[in-house]
Amino acid sequence: MLHKTVCRIMFSLLPVFAANAQAEDVIQILTQNYPPFSMSVSGKNFEREDGIEGIDKEVVVELFKRAGIPYQMTLRFPWSRLQEMAEQQPDFAVYSLSRNPERESRFKWVGPLSEIQLVLLKIPGNPITLNNLDDARQYSIGSVAGTSVSQYLEKQNFTVKNVLSNAPAKLQAGEFDLWATTNPAGDYEARKAGIGKLELAFSISSTQLYLALNRETPDEVVQKLQSTLDQMRKEGFIDQVTARYLTE
Known part of the structure; x- marks a missing residue:
């Protein structure tokens, strides 16, 4: 009887464990007000998801949806702090970041998104x-x-x-x-x-500007994102989004 009771308890907790595992796999994407690549729709310095627009924002959202990788996106400031958070915290990423020798070893990179x-x-x-x-x-x-x-x-x-x-x-x-x-x-x-x-x-x-991911991001996730972005560029998706913002 005790064994059966323990089993029932363990099975009842499975959805909780699964939810926690999924939450841990969600990549927290950070960005700043950096028109026309990423910006607050309302002009504020804090936004989430649909409150953000811009060239790279649209590209990154499409990229994660196509790759099937869950994410949450937040726009905030200051820019230097966002970079620190993405560098120091697992499952964090930041865009739009230029890739240079000083930053190269601090992140894993997907891109370029823009120039x-x-x-x-x-x-x-x-x-x-x-x-x-x-x-x-x-x-x-x-x-x-x-x-x-x-x-x-x-x-x-x-x-x-x-x-x-x-x-x-x-x-x-x-x-x-x-x-x-x-x-x-x-x-x-x-x-x-x-x-x-x-x-x-x-x-x-x-x-060029990139999506920079925390160094603990699994290589298979980085590779999946990069191959998906390459396909989007080949299809002309990035050029279409860029033209829409720069020819207004």
């Missing part, structure tokens, strides 16, 4: 002329902390003012002379803010 140009932008009519990057040292530069362009400039011993939000408006107001950002994100954000198209002061380099 960007690291740039210095200025207000139209501003007489600043840069023949090389060193020419920018005499001007004040604003950027979002933790981004690839701000990190690059800081490693080159530039002083960069941290801008949490509304960078185009702050550039227009003269809070700094140059905005260190990426295109098409910079142009998109300025247009949405009603500032209009900004002028390119200097193009630093180009890089």
Whole structure:
């Protein structure tokens, strides 16, 4: 009788154990306000799931659905903290992150999702002329902390003012002379803010954006995501989504 009672208890707990196992397998995907790749529909700094839109957001959602991998997506800030969480916590991932030698060993990578140009932008009519990057040292530069362009400039011993939000408006107001950002994100954000198209002061380099997963993510999951993304690109899905956002 005791044996039967124990068995009934164990079987009754199976759904609980199964639910917990499934919960542990859910990948927590983090992202930030980074138009047009990922952004809050309402303009807030915290959103979930359908409250997020953007090129890479749509690609990542389609990617996980096709691959059959459960996920939850959250948009929040600051960007540097999101990267730390994805690096330190199993079953976490972050996008859109540029892949460079400093970050390479910290994550497992799926991509590329998109391509960007690291740039210095200025207000139209501003007489600043840069023949090389060193020419920018005499001007004040604003950027979002933790981004690839701000990190690059800081490693080159530039002083960069941290801008949490509304960078185009702050550039227009003269809070700094140059905005260190990426295109098409910079142009998109300025247009949405009603500032209009900004002028390119200097193009630093180009890089690609990826989905970065915690190092403990199983290799078979990474491989499944990568092969699925490759198929989506082959079908033209990524180009179609990109065109929809950049030709508005």
